Amino acid sequence: MSRDQDMTDERRHAEGMKTRREVLGDAHVDRAQARTDAFTADFQDLITRYAWGEIWSRPGLDRRTRSCITLTAMVAGGHLEELAMHVRAALRNGLTRDEIKEVLLQTAIYCGVPAANSAFAVAQRVLAEEE
Structure with a gap:
């Protein structure tokens, strides 16, 4: 089954x-x-x-990987409120600030610089709140 x-x-x-x-x-x-x-x-x-x-409960990917994918999807879709929530989730799932930065840099190439610029602003705010 x-x-x-x-x-x-x-x-x-x-x-x-x-x-x-x-x-x-x-x-x-x-x-x-x-x-x-x-x-x-x-x-x-x-x-x-x-x-x-x-x-999210499937065994095929770990939560760190799912967070990377989700951050990218939020940037690509322009879902900035959801992005803030998932930056916090990424931290809970073990991503470092530098890893989150790398994901957002990757999105600049594949999702566009304006989208990544907005995402960096959201992530910067969230990371400051979490410190």
Whole structure:
């Protein structure tokens, strides 16, 4: 039986919440949960089960690698609020400031200098807050 077939929605949600808390921290997840209402509950369930319970919990890549990929995706998509959250997550996942810088330098070539410029500003702010 494949991993997907073995995971019920309830188990996927529990695994996702565990991973989400480990990657993003309890405070962030608690704030997201506190803001959940009838309109956003289905979306919160979806991202918990699939983004965190299915993808981030897969054994094929370690969390450091997933963080590098996610930082790049946030820059490429121009998702700067999410980028800030994932810079914090990258630190929790063991990336150093220099490794985060290298990921952002790489994005300058493949995502564009203006996107990387904005990403560096966000990361600089987040890293200063985390010190």
